[in-house]
Amino acid sequence: MSLGSSASVHGIGRPHFQEELAGLEHATLGGIDLVLGQIDRTVEALRHQDVELASMVILDDDRIDGRYLEVHQGILSLLARQAPVAGDLRLVAALLHTIKHIERVGDQCVNICKLLPLCGNEPPTVPDVLELVLRMAVLARSEVAQSKLAFAQRDAALAEDLVRQDHQINTLQRDIFRRAIEIGEDPDIREWAMTMTLVARCIERIGDNAVDIGEQTAFVVTGLFREFSDSRGDGAA
């Protein structure tokens, strides 16, 4: 039973409450936009080994933390004053979880950007591996964007589809790991390759958080919480 986007429900009662709830959802999904920007810039920094861009990403994480606090406070206030129930309550719980996942995605971007300077300004790169990492990052970006769409449209099927994309990310990560092991003897290259595996781990975590947001979408729609199968395991793609 779908209520559609909560912003479009015009009930007879409680207009202020509905407005406030819609505002919280808007702020949360806006947080995803913020985080998408962070991912984009992280990808750029990775592609060009741009340490300055990376430090900007790190600084900008404050905005995402601020958004988290804002939504968190707003939800507490709403719970205390308005006592939401049923669909509204599920939405509030989902928003609380989702903003946390968004904040974690932001943190993962920061982690990636912190790893970049370790490679030095002109690291030896292995193009194949870099290509895989960038592909992973682009996939993760599209996962996050899709999770936002699924939530906004209350589309449980779209949310479940995130698992498929996440499988691809997992496959890429294993690939990168394998290549890093076989990278050769050069210690500089080896060091860079180790860093890339760490970067890949962070990107994989971004993907996991996007899937978690998808699970929240399914919870709002169906009223039952369940973990999407095989999103974390080593199951075949």
Place this chain on the structure above:
Amino acid sequence: MTPDGSTPKTAEMPSDELLDPRSTPVRRPTPGPAAGAGGASGTDPPPGKQAYAVRLEHLRAFYGSAEQVKGVDLELHANQVTAIIGPSGCGKSTMIRCINRMHEEIPGARAEGRVLLDDANIYDSAVDVVAVRRAVGMIFQKPNPFPTMSIFDNVAAGIRLSGVGRGDLPRKVESALRGAGLWEEVKDRLGQPGIGLSGGQQQRLCIARSLAVDPEVLLMDEPCSALDPIATLKIEELIDELKRRVTIVIVTHNMQQAARVADRTAFMLSGELVEVGLTKQIFTNPVDSRTEEYVTGKFG
């Protein structure tokens, strides 16, 4: 977060949810000289007992030709609290007044269908209305202790009026007052007029009055609407205690109250029963969209 596979939404959770240890009834104590001694010593509340379940089968209630309750089928589980919620005029008060046959006291009112009290139809022609009302007590919205009577006499009034079990009144009165959580507050002034108490105390006095005749079911028609929040809270705690002894049905306008006190909740709209289920289900994930709209405040 229970992993639940791909089960579609249902109004009923699996049955093991019902065995909430809080609502497990204690078996009815065997009658004997030692039984029922709960009031005399110490401050123990009266023991629990297995109460009746109530079942409404296609109940219809009329005021003249106007049908106020339109074919309700509802089961009220023994020793549990069931809340009836719904907008004004949906027929919830009318419906519960059919359970103790008070509805027919209104001129021109009548009821059809069956109401089964422990599998006995109270609308059967062989049934004595007065006996039904002894087994099914009622608490009203406005506390109404008898104005000419003292506290003691008020509680004893039920026993005296129904003419049943007049022996040992002081012990029965004390037991009833303990059951209503009022004994400590009034034990030193049992002779004072009942109307001298505060609103919340008066309502608990009315509860004690009903408990004194040892009912199986207690119907409560918005019992806290006229009370302040503290008194309301006390009565809600009392309800939680009382369900060990009686089956409780509470009609309330206050959805938060229903959410707090009731094990199960039924939603009525325009004389029909729309949905019934575990309270937590109704308030987190109701099945019917009308229920969803009502509890989230979109109408009503």
Place this chain on the structure above:
Amino acid sequence: MSTPARSSGSSASTLAAFAPSAARRRRDRTARGVIAALTALALVPLVLIVYYLLQKGVGSWSGSFFTSDPTGASFFKNVSIGGIRSAILGTIEMVAIASGIAVPVGIGVAIWLVEYGRTSRLASVVRFSVDVLTGVPSIVFGLFIYITLVVTDLLGRGLAGYKGALALSLLMLPVVIRSCEVILSLVPDSLRESALALGAPRWRVIGRIVLPTAIPGMITGILLAVARAAGETAPLLFTVGGANKLSFSPGGQMNALPLQIYNDILSPTTTVINRAWGAALTLVAMILVLNLIARLISRRSRLA
């Protein structure tokens, strides 16, 4: 209408803005004056009556006035011009008999109207009849008894005390029914409901809950009916026949205060006329006492 010019801040002018206009004050005073004058006008006859009664009646009051009959017979020594003993005792006895008939019947009808009949067609008819009877002139009741019992000698010969009592009871009945009905319907339905919900049969609800709550108010109404009956003359005229001697038997003629007054006031003898005034004062005093008792009892009532 004077509206002071608006100025900011000053509280005196704000106060003036709220003050009533001079024209309104004039109208207020005029209206008060008119009402006071009308009230005084209404009180004048009352004051005059009381004054006359006291002035003319007190003089007759004495020990022998209350203890001897108009015939002269007395508890103590016989006197020549008697008092009103037989009248007082006769009034008391006849009113008591009348009450004994009217009060139980009246309460019964009132209970039926409020508890059982309620909105039924029959109840409406009964209520209407009671209203009509309240307005029937008291002499009609006397005439009714006269025609049915006195002329026909149906239940005993001629004029008799009990026949007068019957006429009085007919007079009292609608008043008792009316006032008891009002009081009973003032008992909140919530009391009946909660008593019924406890599992009480209806007659017990009425007897143990409704009536005890209503009794003080009903007693007030009944006493007022009694007071009225004590003062009625017309019903007694053709039914009792004011015998002067003391008689306790209601089967024969009896004396009553209104009759005594009626007979005595037309007498040529001054002392007899004075006796009439004394009797009138006594009657008013008795009614006053009854009213006071009724008022005291109604203070204890929780209903009205």
